[in-house]
Amino acid sequence: xxxxxxxxxxxxxxxxxxxxxxxxxxxxxxxxxxxxxxxxxxxxxxxxxxxxxxxxxxxxxxxxxxxxxxxxxxxxxxxxxxxxxxxxxxxxxxxxxxxxxxxxxxxxxxxxxxxxxxxxxxxxxxxxxxxxxxxxxxxxxxxxxxxxxxxxxxxxxxxxxxxxxxxxxxxxxxxxxxxxxxxxxxxxxxxxxxxxxxxxxxxxxxxxxxxxxxxxxxxxxxxxxxxxxxxxxxxxxxxxxxxxxxxxxxxxxxxxxxxxxxxxxxxxxxxxxxxxxxxxxxxxxxxxxxxxxxxxxxxxxxxxxxxxxxxxxxxxxxxxxxxxxxxxxxxxxxxxxxxxxxxxxxxxxxxx
Numbered sequence: 001x002x003x004x005x006x007x008x009x010x011x012x013x014x015x016x017x018x019x020x021x022x023x024x025x026x027x028x029x030x031x032x033x034x035x036x037x038x039x040x041x042x043x044x045x046x047x048x049x050x051x052x053x054x055x056x057x058x059x060x061x062x063x064x065x066x067x068x069x070x071x072x073x074x075x076x077x078x079x080x081x082x083x084x085x086x087x088x089x090x091x092x093x094x095x096x097x098x099x100x101x102x103x104x105x106x107x108x109x110x111x112x113x114x115x116x117x118x119x120x121x122x123x124x125x126x127x128x129x130x131x132x133x134x135x136x137x138x139x140x141x142x143x144x145x146x147x148x149x150x151x152x153x154x155x156x157x158x159x160x161x162x163x164x165x166x167x168x169x170x171x172x173x174x175x176x177x178x179x180x181x182x183x184x185x186x187x188x189x190x191x192x193x194x195x196x197x198x199x200x201x202x203x204x205x206x207x208x209x210x211x212x213x214x215x216x217x218x219x220x221x222x223x224x225x226x227x228x229x230x231x232x233x234x235x236x237x238x239x240x241x242x243x244x245x246x247x248x249x250x251x252x253x254x255x256x257x258x259x260x261x262x263x264x265x266x267x268x269x270x271x272x273x274x275x276x277x278x279x280x281x282x283x284x285x286x287x288x289x290x291x292x293x294x295x296x297x298x299x300x301x302x303x304x305x306x307x308x309x310x311x312x313x314x315x316x317x318x319x320x321x322x323x324x325x326x327x328x329x330x331x332x333x334x335x336x337x338x339x340x341x342x343x344x345x346x347x348x349x350x351x352x
Contacts, residue, residue: 005018005020005031005033006018006033009033009035009044012035012040012043012044012047012048013035013036013037013039013040013041013043013044014035014036014037014040015033015034015035015036016034016035016036017032017033017034018031018032018033018034019031019032032065037131038074038129038130038131038134039104039129039130039131039132041064042129042130042131043129044062045062045063045064048060048062074130074134078130078157079126079157079158080126080127080128080129080130080132080133081108081124081125081126081127081133081157081158082100082124082125082126082127082133082136082137082155082156082157082158083122083123083124083154083155083156083157083158083159084096084122084123084124084125084153084154084155085121085122085153085154085155086121086122086151086152086153086154087111087119087121087122087123087146087147087149087153088121088146088147088148088149089118089119089121090119090147091111091119091123091146091147092111093109093110093111093123095146095147096109096111096123096125096146097109099140099144099146100125100127100136100140103127103132103133103135103136103139104127104128104129104131104132104133104135104136105127105128105129105132106125106126106127106128107126107127107128108124108125108126109123109124109125109126110123110124111123112124124158133157136155137155137156137157140153140155141153141154141155141156141261141299142154142259142261142288142297142299154297172201172203172204172205173190173192173201173204173205174190174191174192174204174205174207175188175189175190175201175204175205175206175207176188176189176190176191176206176207176208176209177206177207177208177209178209186200188200188201188204188206198294199293199294199295200293200294202293251284251303251332252283252284252303252304252305252306252310253305253306253307254307255307255310255331256303256304256305256306256307256309256310257301257302257303257304257310257331257332258276258301258302258303258304258310258313258314258329258330258331258332259299259301259329259330259331259332260272260276260299260300260301260302260317260327260328260329261298261299261327261328261329262298262299262325262326262327262328263287263296263298263299263300263325263327264322264323264324264325265295265296265298265323265325266323267287267296268287268296269285269286269287269300272285272287272300272302273285275317275322276302276313276317279304279309279310279312279313279316280304280305280306280308280309280310280312280313281304281305281306281309282302282303282304282309283303283304283305284301284302284303285300285301285302285303286300286301286302287299287300288300288301298325301332310331313329314329314330314331317329318330
């Protein structure tokens, strides 16, 4: 049975392992097949859907083995299309193809433009298979800089198109958009909970400060409330467009600056500081956010004043799982070689 299974699937790629599920020496009508690469497994699932094995009485049902979708970061319905943000305005489609083509065959590549045909600073790249897209995302996101820019590009799977038919609008909680005295940075106050937050609340009703009659009675930024927690007037967390920051806006010496990826979505600089300040004298911490929504992009930076502290943080925190996110902690680009390696040996399981 195992030999028949391996021979049957070998036409779609290199088989590393095949295992038939048995109970009391009787097979249970299912098996696991491990391919050498994710793209080979994808091709087999695509081509063998509703196909009959020789001598079989029922069509094959093929899917990822339990846990594989979470491990690989994709599902059977994932489209291999990437959103690429923070690209320089002078970048061309050919520049993007040059950067992304080493990871696999590209089917589409286009830069978003405005009514005047000027770049919006973002693009979409669609690969032939999900493995190529996943490799590109993991190797390039927050690492690669193109066209002479010193700002890394943002790479993630593109959001699925929303249905054209809108669901009935729901009345959400009421927030007031307020401004701290002498600043243009808004914060949002919920009179019901008596808490303020920097992030624009999703699904809430936003009203102007004038309707609350606050007249700057509540302060945001330094010394104000941050996500319902009190912040300090010095060394505390604050926001600027595109980032949340703690401490002074400066880096440490070479070898002291860390890049931290896969941050939990709910983390602010407060949590980042709490988890990483134990390893030495931290001089700054930043979490990068979306300029429009204020949401965390899932990565940030921490700087110490000595390399030993940075190495202790890497040794202790790299690979630690928090809120179902496995942290990746390494030296910031330019401070040393980035670890982690490529994903070329990624394996997949297929359940038949």
